[in-house]
Amino acid sequence: MKVLVTGATGFTGSRVVPLLLQSGYQVRCLTRATSDRAPLSALTVEWVTGDLSNPETLAAALRGVDALVNIASLGFGHADSILRSAKEAGVRRAIFISTTAIFTQLNAGSKSVRLAAEEAIQASGLDYTILRPTMIYGSPRDRNMWRLIRLLRLTPVMPIFGDGESLQQPIFVDDVAQAVLRALQTDATIGKSYNIAGKAPLAYNQVIDTVASALGRRVWKLHLPYMPIVRILQFTEQIRLRLPIKAEQVLRLNENKAFSNEEAQRDFGFSPRGFEEGIRTEISNIQ
Ligand SMILES: NC(=O)c1ccc[n+]([C@@H]2O[C@H](COP(=O)([O-])OP(=O)(O)OC[C@H]3O[C@@H](n4cnc5c(N)ncnc54)[C@H](OP(=O)(O)O)[C@@H]3O)[C@@H](O)[C@H]2O)c1
Structure with a gap:
């Protein structure tokens, strides 16, 4: 084929x-x-x-x-x-x-x-x-967890815009690849749309702690109110001052992003890894 x-x-x-x-x-x-x-x-x-x-x-x-x-x-x-x-x-x-x-x-x-x-x-x-x-991670090409890994290697203090309690459920890149293959092989997926996410949701605070622990580092999370930061970023965007983070990214970080894998599991046996396993794999692949 x-x-x-x-x-x-x-x-x-x-x-x-x-x-x-x-x-x-x-x-x-x-x-x-x-x-x-x-x-x-x-x-x-x-x-x-x-x-x-x-x-x-x-x-x-x-x-x-x-x-x-x-x-x-x-x-x-x-x-x-x-x-x-x-x-x-x-x-x-x-x-x-x-x-x-x-x-x-x-x-x-x-x-x-x-x-x-x-x-x-x-x-x-x-x-x-x-x-x-959901957000895909798993190698230095991922543009998200790789940035976090590099940051936590450099500094023990991690500023967090917001309370860090919003849910995240990143998916490991090889689990996305498996989903593509299994969907292609499975006629029951025809005419359907599936959310595919990591094994379980975790709060952003847990994401930080899990990455730090996988790196063998201690991290102090410095929570900052996020709306004033969003307003400052929106202003800098209006005057076309380029910063490494956008207002929309801060707002998005504070949205819950948890999704059920139930349908994908039922129709094509989707069984993604958990975040701790995935992030340890990413770190071990780049060391
Ligand atoms: N990354 C995430 O966290 C994430 C999360 C959810 C969904 N997704 C979705 O997952 C998919 C893959 O994301 P990714 O991060 O792996 O993408 P990526 O690394 O940015 O790669 C994009 C690919 O699309 C190709 N491409 C872009 N514009 C094209 C055009 N006009 N004609 C032909 N090829 C074109 C690029 O080719 P070149 O090599 O020429 O640039 C590259 O191969 C995307 O549909 C994205 O929206 C990504």
Whole structure:
């Protein structure tokens, strides 16, 4: 069975592709002319140069494949042309990675684009499965836990914007890859959308403590009221002063982000690891 993967060179895609190959799939990767193919250079895959913003390259990449695994973000408005190209190429089966960020109460910029993308997929008539991961972590490419690990290695004092009690449920990148594979292999997932998260939710304070403990470090958490900080960040954004953190990120950190894996567990045996195991694996892989 031949699968076209988009987003193959990214953090998640580069873990999905080897798993598909190990499981006997032939893999074609759609990458941009500027993409760094190095993370997959040791693998036997077929490369096609294209861009999701260019429907002609997408249509050509889809020709002759049995399924699409779309890992590239749905937040850039390409969903309609991806769906059209898949139909024209006669590709019925498709797995799409979305995000649990569509459930945010905040008026986040890409939320409406992602929601519209999901609606278009659900109305497409394709044999689709949508997987919505929570925050994905697991390597220095993750842009979230890796930053926290580096910070906690440098300082014993961790400023926390808010009381740190909001729930988080990050998912390890290889568990996302497993979910993609199992969804593709399981017909019961056709026409369904699943939230996929880590094994259990934990408060942000516990996230900090777990990372510090895995690093063998003590950490003092300095809780700061978050709304004044949000207002300051909003002001700096208005005057276009770039800081390493955005107001929206602070607000998002203070939202509960716990999700049930029940449906994914029932339909395709999804069984993700817990945060402590995942973060210890991430740290041991980079030491
Ligand atoms: N990271 C998270 O915490 C998280 C959480 C929930 C959901 N998700 C979702 O999971 C998916 C993977 O996330 P990630 O963090 O692994 O992504 P990533 O590392 O940022 O990689 C993005 C991939 O998409 C490709 N891409 C972007 N725009 C493209 C275009 N116009 N045409 C073709 N390819 C394009 C990139 O190609 P280049 O190599 O050319 O840049 C790259 O391979 C995304 O759909 C994301 O929304 C991520």
